Amino acid sequence: MNTLRCAWLLAKKDLRCYFRDRGAMAVGFLVPIALVTVFGWIMTAISGGGGGGMPQATLYVVDEAATDETRAFVERLRKSNMLKIEPKPTAKPLTRADVEKKVADGDTSHALVIPSGFAISNTAADAPKLVMFRDPGRKMEQQIIQIGLFQSALAESNGTLWWNGLRKSLVEAGLTNEEVAQIQVPANSMTDLIGQFLDTEKDKQTEPSDPKPTPDSDAATKSPATSAESSNSTASKSDTDNENEDPMAGMMSFMLNMVPLDDKPIEPPSRPRRVTYQAAQSVAGMTVMSLLFALTGCASVLLAEREKGTLRRLFAMSIPRESVLFGKLLFAVIIGIIQVSILFVYGELMFKVGLFRDPLTLSVLVLSWVAAASSFGMLIASAARSSTQGDGLAQVVILVMAALGGCWFPLQMMKLPVILDIASKSMMTYWAMSGFQGMLWNQLDLTNSKMQIALAWQWGWALVLMSLAIYFFRRNYCRD
């Protein structure tokens, strides 16, 4: 009898047992659904509340001007705790087209271009402005970058930026140039105050503890509305929805408008209107993690069979021993596909993340992750000495992989040390997340090279883990 038929007979048996075992079913299907729900809510709540801890956002910068002033400005941006500036000074500089593609591909959420002829202190209406390519759905990063950008621009302009912005508003409010000049001295001291506020209070961005900027910002928010610059009003429009709820937003748009910025949101046209980055993140993260748990659980049936003695009986039958391993693999893959289907239908109903927009990409992504996750389970089951050891080991490794791979929290938001960054990118969970996020958020399909790389990593992992599983199976199960 061939290995495939044996594997199928064995898988059929395991499937039957699985679906009769209500406890296993509950763990397999309800727990992931609960996780998706809870994390979905938490993540959405966090994103509404401005984020906790010390968030950091990645900003790609292209310095086309390359003057001493703009270079100093970029250096200043690099020093900001809130910003992670790419590419690194030692790396090859990118072009405007490069970063625009990066934003479009979802490689980064924000990219800043400093055009040639740009000067921070030049606020003339026709002066070249900074260009910001950004993903408009990434509000968390946007807020962080606005603060970081303003802080750096303010510091680099020696206060002239602040003053120029205020002067512009005051002139627009009807004051003459002479009257404005009289306010310059107190205004400069306020510059210092704000500078201090931004330097010392950056951990408390959500609490506008300094009352002084508030009256000014009230006056100033009116200025972009009356401004002749159409691009500036685009920028303020994207912030208007925040203005009413968030007292910080008013000041934010005031600050943003002082930095002469040409705001360019890039959004995939097919992205569903209701999808939020956090919902996509939760659905992807919880799917990736719960599949790992579920499929490792399926594989551990191998250990249970060894302990219960049924494996001895199977091994005494006229079937190749490897077919037992492949039977478990087949079982895990089938359960994985069923679980993902249920989870995704639920996720779609709950969060409307547009999961079924591209069935081909979805199927390939699911299959790749199911392959990698089941191989991991097979490795644990064939290498562990007992099911207790296997379960313990699996839980630790899965939790580490899930955390490092970004299943719980978008890692782009954290300031990761290099070692951790490398560790994160070598996790197979990272590439599964990258694939699902690419599909859900950036609406990429299989023709995109970023997606292909994510898939290649997963299949690479699947191959390595499965080879190891076969090696350990032969060593631990096929020798006397």
Next chain:
Amino acid sequence: MTSMSDKALLEVRSLAYDYNGKLAVDHINFSIQPGEFFGLLGPNGAGKSTTIACVSGLLSRFRGEMFFSGKSFSPAKNLSDRQHIGIVPQDLAIYEHLTARENLQTFGGLFGLSGKKLQQAIDRQLEIAGLTDRAKDLVKTYSGGMKRRLNLACGLIHQPQLVLLDEPTVGVDPQSRNHLFESLKQIQAEGTTILYTTHYMEEAERLCDRIGIMHGGKIIAIGSAKQLAIESGLPNSNLEEVFLKLTGRSLQDS
């Protein structure tokens, strides 16, 4: 090479097996005739399970030779050789979340049975085990005795010529034990050959046509209970006393 006694169903010649250099089975010889009920009797650690594992193909590193119906027999390497053998493990090796029928289906299928042939084999085994009425119930709802009977039925589903039972009565209540004995006598009557291990003297005396007494990895005497008694010079004694005489110990110490 062929077997010396062409009549034997299974002939084991100079079988030896060691765990990390420690001999568990020490060059034993025995043969089982077709239709015979053959017992291996010995205390704990005598090497009975190791012998069964070599014959069933679970262990491959053994030395010596085996012949089945006169032909060279290597169940560990040659998968088709295992078709002739049915094993009944001491622990219940059945799936609790399946019904009796599904258990038999799975094991029958893995022995290459399918379709009508499989259905017939299943019905037959259910009947022998007295489980026809409960065939569609999950095994976890069965009594201990019913599980034991199904455990036996699963080893017989492909109608093997030789059935290996390794201490099948350990921890089994007297009623189930009796039912098992009746079933074994029935399949023996239908022509199945049985290799049975035990450390219970009464069982060996009651069931076995011939007995091999194992001690320290060796078979120290072979024959019917009566022959063994005569050969050991205690013609009117029971097996217990024979064993004591041969080994200098009682079966219970190990």
